[in-house]
Amino acid sequence: MPCVNPNYSKLQAGYLFPEIARRTAAFLKENPGAEIIRMGIGDVVLPLPQAVCEAMKKAVEEMGTPEGFRGYGPEQGYGFLREAIAAEFALRGAEIDPSEIFVSDGSKCDTGNFQELFGADAKIAVTDPVYPVYVDTNVMAGRTGEANGVAYEGLVYLPTTAENGFAPELPKERVDVVYLCSPNNPTGAVMTRAQLKTWVDWAAENDATILFDAAYEAFIRDPEIPHSIFEIEGARKVAVEFRSFSKHAGFTGVRCGYVVVPKESPFHAMWNRRHCTKFNGVSYPVQRGAEAVFSPEGRRQCMANIDYYMENARLVRETLSGLGVKAHGGENGPYVWMETPGREPSWNFFDRLLREANVVGTPGAGFGACGEGYFRLSAFALRENVERALERVKRVL
Amino acid sequence: MPCVNPNYSKLQAGYLFPEIARRTAAFLKENPGAEIIRMGIGDVVLPLPQAVCEAMKKAVEEMGTPEGFRGYGPEQGYGFLREAIAAEFALRGAEIDPSEIFVSDGSKCDTGNFQELFGADAKIAVTDPVYPVYVDTNVMAGRTGEANGVAYEGLVYLPTTAENGFAPELPKERVDVVYLCSPNNPTGAVMTRAQLKTWVDWAAENDATILFDAAYEAFIRDPEIPHSIFEIEGARKVAVEFRSFSKHAGFTGVRCGYVVVPKESPFHAMWNRRHCTKFNGVSYPVQRGAEAVFSPEGRRQCMANIDYYMENARLVRETLSGLGVKAHGGENGPYVWMETPGREPSWNFFDRLLREANVVGTPGAGFGACGEGYFRLSAFALRENVERALERVKRVL
Structure with missing residues (x-):
């Protein structure tokens, strides 16, 4: 064998x-x-959206010409897209530099891959219920024991049910990494500014890292709810944020997402190294389509x-x-x-x-x-x- | 920290x-x-190629219509592409079932990710010189010690130089996995049928796995040189093959590749699980572009x-x-x-x-x-x- x-x-x-x-x-x-x-x-x-289709078709046409052809792009994504994304954060008062944005082929990959940057013995917390990718990828990496029913030994589960208003409590034990998702998949619950601030403070006090999945931020209707964890003071040191064009712009079959890893994070340089070593950038026409999401049309x-x-x-x-x-x-x-x-x-x-x-x-x-x-x-x-x-x-x- | x-x-x-x-x-x-x-x-x-551009543009147009829109595709790739690829193997006498083909966004990702399926203590052999992704991804996964100059402790290096005609010798020690690349990056050397057969037999005798990188097979001019390791008897049990549209069809900026994992391999089910858990399929227009590579034009x-x-x-x-x-x-x-x-x-x-x-x-x-x-x-x-x-x-x- x-x-x-x-x-x-x-x-x-x-x-x-x-x-x-x-x-x-x-x-x-x-x-x-x-x-x-x-x-x-x-x-x-x-x-x-038609604006996306038009941009993608134009990009494909460019690729068919000697002047417009592009081979390998920057692994982290083209400047035009990273700048458009950074501008979007600025609209909500989150200062993100384009160099802190890593464009990818989707949030499933990003949320699945990011755990590689943690030690093999990192203690992982997830909410329960939770998007299975967070759990399964840590199981594959050996950070858990066997499954006991549907729960894995060694993982910390934070119940989020009707009984606690779908707001997970802070872990009672030592935890290195917590995955939070707001608006939540699957519960549809959102985290308030005050709740997020509590988590950011907890992470800062405990040398923990928050992996914040904001794949559904575009669906927030309540103006008081933060769209990004980077709207919260102190988050740049302790958090990483995942975003996606999948639901926001209908990209489930087009494939584009991104991770924001601030320079203050010890994971910025590591994620850059991982991205450059194991990934080769997103399809150029797809990146042009993603850029068009931020155009007026x-x-x-x-x-x-x-x-x-x-x-x-x-x-x-x-x-x-x-x-x-x-x-x-x-x-x-x-x-x-x-x-x-x-x-x-x-x-x-x-x-x-x-x-x-x-x-x-x-x-x-x-x-x-x-x-x-x-x-x-x-x-x-x-x-x-x-x-x-x-x-x-x-x-x- | x-x-x-x-x-x-x-x-x-x-x-x-x-x-x-x-x-x-x-x-x-x-x-x-x-x-x-x-x-x-x-x-x-x-x-x-124009045939690729036309196919991609048509697919983007489909995506802009209610009838033609496609969301998540199969993680492993659409049937139309997997079947076209399987037919290509058949042309050279290698019987590959479409279900053994896993479409991805490129060989850098695939050759970088595949090592996840091996145990943490798997002994890895690479040729020297070698495409750095094979080495670096195993370093990241902890299968090596520190670097000693440019060599990592714990890795087995197989010299391929002018002195041995760029043909690596079989490892002298116990090895679980060997990465082979033909036509080779960087040396440009190719492996003959007899050489490949020697490696396949060695792998079968030693319960080892060959990760065969055929990213450059389309450049082979000599009709005697195998394009696929699956042209060699016995390879289905011990080998996995990586292929790419990058160089073959100018896809370095479009992003598409694939891995062939035969059903006889213990890694078929595992790679399928990994692919479904950490990957969400290749962009639909890109897959249509890849399909067009096999059209007459x-x-x-x-x-x-x-x-x-x-x-x-x-x-x-x-x-x-x-x-x-x-x-x-x-x-x-x-x-x-x-x-x-x-x-x-x-x-x-x-x-x-x-x-x-x-x-x-x-x-x-x-x-x-x-x-x-x-x-x-x-x-x-x-x-x-x-x-x-x-x-x-x-x-x-």
Whole structure:
């Protein structure tokens, strides 16, 4: 037997979304006529904004000419995009230098890869429920023991449930790294300025690092909620922020994201080294498309799409609430986090919803033990499908 | 101090290419009028083939329509591309199933990431000289001790020099993983069928894994030289192959590559898990561009570019040979590996060539201790620049 990484065998079942796809495909094989409505994976459905398409096409055309061709770009991203992103932070009072921005092919990669910069014995905290990538990538890296049910030995889980208003408490034990996500996937909750400040102060006092996932910041409606952790004093020394064009601009199939690592962070130079050694930059046409997100037309088109999805979220939340279901989130983020009827086990509810309503959602248990009894419905769907799905869901509740 | 990965501090200086860029930029700052000719980094210069541009533009247009929009694709790549790639292998008698192909954003990422599947104590062998990514990524992962000069403790280096005809010998000690690259970067040497067979048999006998980097296979001219390790009997059990569209089709700025992991390999399921957990698929328009590489026009256009570069390689090799310089490679790969005058230290020769001839090449020492006294010249340049560079190089030799 070759010398394999032993940690992979600790991983539980499939990664959540492939497992959902597997169950859905199996159902469709048995019921070929079934008309499935997907509100599970959180994938956007509206076309790519025209400003983005135009910019990408122009860039492809450039690449076909001797004058316009570009080979390897800077690993960290082109200046034109890093500057556009920095300007965006400045609009909200966060001073970020373009050199602190590392453009990538998406936040899944970034949130998955960043843990490489920590020691093998770093103590990791995650909220529970949590985006599985944070957990699984630390399991693969050997920072956990075996799984005990859905929890891994050695990880610190911070429950975020209806009981604590979806606001995780500070860890009671020594922790080196904490992953925070606001607006939250999957709960849809947002962190207030005061809550973020508490975390930043805690990190500064404990030599800890906050990995802040702001992939959904564009969906925030409440003007008091910070879009970036760098709006909080002291964050530059202790935090790193992940952002994505996926949901903001419909880039799930185009692939672009970025990490902000301030120069004050010990991880700035390390991430730069990692980026230059293991990554070779994002496709030039994609970077031009991302730049166009910040143009006046791009902004308008992206915001129209976000408004559309947030109206979906409102419909889901209010319809469910009207049916007596406890539905959280959906006000500053695109996910509604509902409590299952009678706190039914969430994979049960998944299977029942699939079979009886032909609607695909995401079982809360897939996000961690504290997600049990919850179910995530995504606002990323066509209006008509949301309305039809809600009609069907009514029958199952 | 936060809990950082201690292995990063073992890394020597900058990664090779950023260091070249740094020295070049410093020279240009001092000599703003200097007209530099770059034959260093091995970046393509000819425009993207028109068939690729057309396919990408069409895909971007699709993405702008409700019917044609695509969000998340399969992490492993779309079926249309995996099938086109599998058909390409079949042309040379290598049976590869589409499900064994994992599409990625480039070979630098793939060759850098694949080591994650091995145990922390896996013994790694590399040829010397070698593409630095293989080494640096294992250093980052903690599989080496400190650097001793340019060599890391714990790594097994296999000298490949003019003295052994650039054919590395089998390791004398226990090794779990060996990285092989043919056509070789940087030496330009290729491995024969018999040599590859020896390595495959050795791997089978020793429970070892061959990571075979075939990024330059499209440049092979000799019909007897294998393009894939999977043309060799027994390879499916012990080898993994990396391929790229970067040099083959001018994709250095477009970003697409792939890994072939046969089902017989214990790493097939693991790589699939890694790919699904840490990666989210390649940009859809990029995958359509890659598919077009295999269309009749795409093939013709790519081959015309490869012919152009290989004529450059011939010019470099023959001009240098005519000047009494020992110039290796350049016959089945795009790199000429010259011996420096009097085996002058290669960074010296780099600086001298930069200052006196305003030509940028790659110092052999950047690829390992056995690269000292060598210098890599890339065939990826415009003909006119190759001719001018050779005129200037004459003056320095």
